[in-house]
Amino acid sequence: MSRQVSLIFDSDSQYFACRNLVAHFLAAGWSIQFVILGEFELPPPGNLPPMPVVRVETLAEIWKIPAVVGSTAIGAYLPGSKLREIWLGAEDHFSRNGTRPILFTGYNGVVLQRFEDGMGWRVGYDLIALNSPEDREKAMAFSSHSTLQRATLMPIIGINRTDKPSTFAVERSASWGKTRTVVFAEQVLFPRGPKEKYSLYSHMIRIALENPDWKVVVKPRTPPDGFTFHRQSDHISRFIERNFILPSNMSICYEPLDELLKKTTALLSISSTAFFDAVGTGVPSFTLSDFGISSTYGTHFFHGSGCTICLASLGKLSHGLFESRPTQEWLELKGFSPKFSPANIIAALEELKGAGANDAPLIPFESEQRLLAFPADLPAGNVAARTFWVRLTSSPNAGTVQHPPANLRKTLARIRRRIVGMAGGDAGQAGSNGKS
Missing domain, CATH: 3.40.50 (Rossmann fold)
Incomplete structure (x- = not known):
């Protein structure tokens, strides 16, 4: 049976995250289309074949495009608030239209800051691709008090660009020593x-x-x-x-x-x-x-x-x-090993499809937020993430489909101001993950 994935992005770092998946999807027999939000111009494809491209001005438009809503899976590589907008739009559309694509997302390269906030934006996706065992430990700790561990697959795809990277422990470039x-x-x-x-x-x-x-x-x-x-x-x-x-x-x-x-x-x-x-x-x-x-x-x-x-x-x-x-x-x-590959996303998608994820409701985002409230005995460094959930779930209209990005940005701004005043050094942990 044919498989199709729609990969959504709006900037170069997100494009490169998606581009890293292309060869693996093609090798597994999937067809691919790029969905570009805004005016981002694709760089030359290099050694990959050109992909069909759909352009949209707003994320609301994607639910009107048959080639997207009919996909086997949708991979969203976007800033945090837009990830949630995708989820809310999918919930709104497919609650009325039955069979849905599997929703997955990941991170654009190494996550240097605010990993927990990045996970928070991704709650509700069927699959969250992680970069490394180190990130997996953080994700499991983040979700240890919720159903996220049971409901969401979190494969490790690594940060290397090839399946068999060389490492300094084994070899180095043949030309090294000849250049200055x-x-x-x-x-x-x-x-x-x-x-x-x-x-x-x-x-x-x-x-x-x-x-x-x-x-x-x-x-x-x-x-x-x-x-x-x-x-x-x-x-x-x-x-x-x-x-x-x-x-x-x-x-x-x-x-x-x-x-x-x-x-x-x-x-x-x-x-x-x-x-x-x-x-x-x-x-x-x-x-x-x-x-x-x-x-x-x-x-x-x-x-x-x-x-x-x-x-x-x-x-x-x-x-x-x-x-x-x-x-x-x-x-x-850190995720640099031939053990990890974007092919793990495809294996996880096949597992989800075999389990009937396309015909099941989306993982409930709002209920997950409340289940993910951090217990009081967690380290002080998690204060910002705990505050994030409390304010996010209590903010008026925080869950509306019509205006999620603006409401979330205002909520985050209020959280950041409050944390700066109350938590001092912990404030740097709050906010949407810059790498998304």
Whole structure:
């Protein structure tokens, strides 16, 4: 019997999360269509065949498109409030129209902050794909007082782009040792302020000047006219142009990362998932310790890797500086292992279909919220998540199909203000997950 999946997204990071699923769905005999919300322009498909595309201006439109509502499954990769809007729209539509698609979602890359809030937005989906055993532990703890564990499948799909990634514990690039190029993978959010940016790129220029036989390359997250899930008011190329004159051996490069890594000696970042892209190609990868171990910058995620470098302390470069490798155990904990694959989503979808999920009501979102209230004896770090549920479920009209995003944003804003006033340092745990 034919299977079709509709993958919904509205930005580049979400597109790449969906793109990572395409080859696996095709290999399993599924047909695929992309549903793009808004004006996001698809990048070139690369080595994948082009997919049929449906464009919508609002999520309400998708329930009027037969090719979408008739899908075997709908995969939603969107910001938190839009994930809930999908669920509410599906409940409203299919409560009157019988057989429904299986709803699933996941995360766009590594989750650096507010994992529990991200889970909160996903409550009610039939399947929530997780990145790693570490995330699975968090998800199980989050849902331990609800029926979510029994009703929702949570397969681990990993964060590697291939089914058989190389690892530093086993091998490294054959070209490593023949190149003298350090690449810095820029992130839209980090560093946050102009002073920190100025300090960061000043050190890069100093390193380039002190090592004229090496190349220092800045790889921006997007081109100047591009956009990502996160807002970007000042592209890094413009910041550098305003503040610096680059030495001849330092440049800004927009070449695809996969191609750039083929001629890279070491990749540096603050907390970019490019770390794992480099790992997968056998290129040494390091996060910068200049910003400390901080959830604000996502550097806490890489703590324990053994692969950190202080940019301010770097002087004369040599290949010996880049010998450190993360252990296989650490990589597996973070989801980088051939054990994990997006194919696990497809196996879980087949399991759900075989169990009759297409003919069953959706997992009740509102009742799950109340069941997910955190008990008082949980650690203080969960105060924000507990407050999130209390205010969300008690907010007037919080569950209406007509205006869920606006109501939820207002509710979250009130929660954030209240937590800032009452919980101090715990406030950083509240709000929708930035990676979604």
